[in-house]
Amino acid sequence: MKKLVSFLAFVLLLGLLSGCAEDKEEAVEQEETTKQTLKIGAIPDQDVSVLSRSMGEVADYLSAETGLEVEYVPSVDYAALVTAFERGEIQLAWFGGLTGVQARNRVPDAEAIAQRPRDEEFHSVFIAQKELGLKSLSDIKGKSFTFGSESSTSGHLMPRYYLMEEGINAEQDFNGNPSYSGSHDKTYKLVESGAFQTGALNEAVWEAAVAEGKVDTSKVDVFYTTPAYYDYHWTINTLEGYDSGVKQKITDALLSMDSEQQTILDLFQTDKFIETKNENYEAIEKVAKQIGIIK
């Protein structure tokens, strides 16, 4: 009996606690909505530490420019970011070509607003262990191979497309099935460490890795670069419940970055952001449909 009483008391206590927490929660939320927190996100396509530094800086900059509270929300995989964007938990996101298309298919009123000049003509690189001596894309047959994330444009979609154009079936013509490493950085690290013989990744990440000496080019190097396609861009959500001018303010803030914001631009490996529009990514969508990623 004593135990029963103490158990009931405990349940009551829990109920009270949850009650208190509930009230506080609501109070906090109300405060937040009056302040209008803007949440931004980015696909986790490279080292998490680098990404959180650059996105943190963007958040601070946007906050200063727009007067809103801006917060960076990290996410573990590409699909998680698209889902969060659809649910309105993220208002502004740095997407790749494919994730941007997926997101705008799920939120039809979302808009692609800005990109880097290089994103108009983006490339993927195919890398291989140097000792293999690969010369052209068709040499890749019979080697072990890794893509990046399955949702990546430059790490999966476009490499797979150009392999297909070359007549290479990714499921049959490699040594074993292709792997999905998860990120561009991991792809070159795995090829360098010897775990895989070849891989495909984003040209910008590769160039940065070479410039910063993160990769040993005497062990692994590029043997093929794909033709150009549209890739990374900022996409803005519908911003329901925000003041009407916010969307323009954010767009202007992104497009007006210059040498004063050099640290941010450096982290994005660019000197400015330029305009873009949803139609630029129709080719990506077509390829995604052809490969069966989008139905």
Place this chain on the structure above:
Amino acid sequence: MKQSLRFQQKNILTLLLVLVFLWSLRVIDWKEPLLHPGGGATFLQIIEAMLHPNLSPEILLLALDSAWVTLTYAVAGMTIAIVIAVIFGVLASGVIQNSQHPLSMLSKRFFRGLLGFLRAIHELVWALLFVSAFGLTPYSAILAIAIPYGGILGRIFADMLSDVKKEPIQSLQSTGASKWQLLFYGYFPLVRANMISYTMYRFECAVRSSAVMSFVGLGGLGYQIQLSLDDLNYEEVWTFVLFLMAIVIVIDGWSSGWRSRLSKGSSRFSMLSFLLSLSLVIGSWMYLYKVEHASFFTLFTDENGEYAKKFFLSLLGIGEETPTFFSAQSWIHTLQLTYDTLMMSIIAIGMATIVMLITVVPAARNVANGKLTMSRSFFSWVSFLLIRASYILSRAVPELIWAMMIIFIFQPGILPGAVALALHNFGILGKLCAEVIEDLDERPIRHLSSSGASHAQILLYGVLPSVLPKFLSFILYRWEVIMRTTIVVGFVGAGGLGQQFKLSMSYFHYSDITLIILCYLLLVWLADFLSELSRKAAK
């Protein structure tokens, strides 16, 4: 005559299982190299890093923090699981229903079926589904733990309640106790010790499950392991793995202490343990409310309901021209993957069994101290400790994390998945089976040993015949568990249904998911059925 037939039945079953294992090996293309060209080197890097984990203060602090998050989610998940288990367990046991009423039989069946469904799907699959439906809140992880664990605990509680000795209950009944009084004063006190001991065992498992929840983006030790693996920083990986091992070992020690005290009836330790678990529960929920600002009731907003509805409708393929599960071609493709997954589970349990059989004899305490074999040596203590340490390492690291490392070494496909599953399970099997040997009747084996039998001969003629039925039953039981977990190792690229599941989630092909889950449930039920059948034959 009858006895020899039974004996034959056991041998035939063993032979059959060995044949099934050998046949399953055919799926792997042995002519192709199994390792990556650089797999060996990567393997050495991982092993080397194990010898000197990164013990810098900031990593240790980070590990401590993540360990707390992992523990919190596990405790919170178990709290809800216990509530589910007690309510549904009582209903499924039929002790409060009127046994004469025809409906009561039906309701008992219904709740048993419900518990079976809850436990059929692996917690990580629940987590992925909840994240899509509710978003990234700690409750996605907590509910994902609560549901399957509620199912498993509920089933065990129901079995315990219906196996209660009838005499005490009848005597209570004769004094005019009502159904509820019978439950609280008759049934519960009788099964309390067993319930606590099984719950503690499941709690240890829940900590491991909680660690892998990070895979879907919910924090904790697993998240840190994943980040370190992404940077190929194996020294950090081992630090976090050591923390996970430490939690598992502490809980293991605590629960076995509590269990032995419960059977002896020492109330002081039990009271202390009870208070400790209570404060863990309160502390965890407080942490969730205060620090993570996660209130349970904010889950049920209109907005969340809208998204959850949308998600479940797309699972059903509504609004799609031809949902995947109406296309014959998709069925063929998915059934092929289902077959691969089945083979993966058989290879996994086969490998785990082989390693267990090789190591189990020296791993038994009564072999190490020479009581069983009448030969004492320093060497047998060393091998005992080494093997027991490898068992702990093996089972403390969840399958998914083994798989994440192994995928760097083996070619993608079902073999790395099977190896990861085998690595996690040989430790569990080894521990369970070593305990069986420890409980053996020592006399026949001493006799063999004193007449000069070698280790192999002792194993073959002395140990194996008497422990075989129990071993078989443990192996079959682990096979059921492995079957549920095959889908999870697939998430990181180890092939089969899991890999397709992950890809379809990334591409938002939700009606594919429904088809994959259907096939997965089919496998799980098939495994349960076959294992039940074989266990009966082995008895």
